[in-house]
Amino acid sequence: MKFTRREFSKLGLMAGVGFGIPLGTVAGPVDRLAESASVTSPRVEKFEVPLPVPPVLEPVRTEGTTDYYEITQREGAVEILPGYETTVWGYNGIFPGPTIETRTGREVVIEQRNELPVPVSTHLHGGVTPPESDGFPTDLILPPDLSMDDLPGHVSGTVAGISRGSKEYRYPNEQRAATLWYHDHRMDFTGPQVYKGLAGFYIIRDDIEDELPLPHGEKDVPLMIADRIFTDDGEMYYPSVDPSLMGDHGVLASASLGVHTGVFGDTILVNGAPWPRMEVSNTKYRFRILNASNARTYELALEPSPSEGNSFVQVGSDGGLLSEPIPHDKLLVSPAERFDVVVDFSHYSVGSEVTLVNRRGEGRVSDVMQFEVVREEEERSEITSQLAPDLDFPSPDDAEVTRRFIFLAGMLGGMSTINGNGYDPERIDADPRLGSTEIWEFDADPAHPIHMHLVHFKVISRDGGPPGPYDAGWKDTVYLDGGNVRVVATFTPYRGKYVFHCHNLEHEDMMMMANFEVV
């Protein structure tokens, strides 16, 4: 084959201009994605670190039936991986944040101060909260010296406006005893800000619960399960497009490969410790399990399983105690869901090691934590066949309206939407009447944990059939692994604008959120 000089230059130019320049341009981005996908945490020995329990916060003062608290959101340096120092963004600089414990009917007022370099908005998940205190995504608390002009995009649709430096949140707690949690809800940046540590427990108790002989005190343990990735120097790694969280929002497309999109860690933390271990006696323990992971859903089980009975007896859900206990051998827990369960270690001999495993995980993330039965002790607690009095769910027959929402995840980094729309803080997507009952039907493709603010709901059907094994009780978050569920809720007791959204936080930040206004 013979080339003329002209053909030679043509081929050269084609190679250079046609392929060389585009390939050169795409090389940087490809590198960035590959690098982000290849971050692996320093190796940690499993089941070595003792399980920490977050401290309970004391009110700064009490007046009548109101307890006043102060929390400062700030950077903190903590040891999460043994031998490494990790910077967290925490409530009072710790991760998980301090636990708020209160009782039904006692009002809690929290002054949240923001000493972080970014705006925040604090939401009480599961709280029946007036709209001004619900932590609407654009009701930002700016750092004291940050100007509105420094904010990316423009802020609109606020409910209670923007605060500077601090904001007072009021929680009436006119609701049942339940395991709630508070976490950041800043528009477009909830994923990275929760990931960095902005999450804590908020536990409401009441007389009904107190009268039950369930495990209590040291044997009533909150477990916040969350996965993270750490870089070689022990810092948390989150694949933000703009790691300053003051520019473009969203995650790198490397978090959107495969069917399950979002940020997944390779290290499982429980109450902020990697694969911890807890010493127990051969008695019953109550665990308030919260999945505070951004995107990971767990299928929890015990290994080995107990010599008799079931691994878990569920006594409560998102919205508090069930009326009757439900035995489970595994628990499917999607982001933001809470499962209140009793584990009876009397079915293990002293000296046993019992691992809480994640059947949905492969490799390192297939383990969560370990219990070691270290001593015998007299059993003082019991699971009664009736827990809370029969729950008073709204009837689907009373529903005035049925609404349908389709949750569709973005492909390869595309935007996640509800009914084809990305989140707009000004648009009202549903306007239930105050006090009215409605049926909401959710469709999901592929998998979404769907959360409604303000209300608790009852799952009335799943994929056209009866509710699933994890749908019992009052819920505020329901997991859809594809398919659809129908829920019934009564929109009370406040008028105003609230959000509902996917609690896969990357989906949420990539616009899978909408507003309803109780009118």
Add this chain to the structure above:
Amino acid sequence: MSVVIERHDESAWTGDATSRYFAAALAFTSQAIHLWILPDTFVVTLLPGLFFFLVAIGQGLLGVSLLFGPGRWTLRLGISFNLLVVALWTITRFVSLPALTGSAQLNVGMLGIVSTVAEIALVMSLLKLLGSEQ
């Protein structure tokens, strides 16, 4: 033998050099704009990123071949390719496909307009070249 004949065809055809260079400049303009938006798009949304990458390659190859006097099939391919690019841009300005494009907003931006105008002008130039060749 057909290869030789086709090669003879291509090199024998010279066309109007000015029109060809003008068309090449339009192709390079579209290429440059797609390269400009490529990195930021690619790291966030792979589908549009890959699309911009392919457009940049296509326009680069078309531009170079225009400099050297393209054959009939190159012109036809260039026309279809640019019509497709223009059509996709237009459709995604009217129809929101956020799960694919990564944007629920139907933004008509300056770069998009310049690029689309260049592509439409390019299609017309290519049609003219194709006409003058026959």
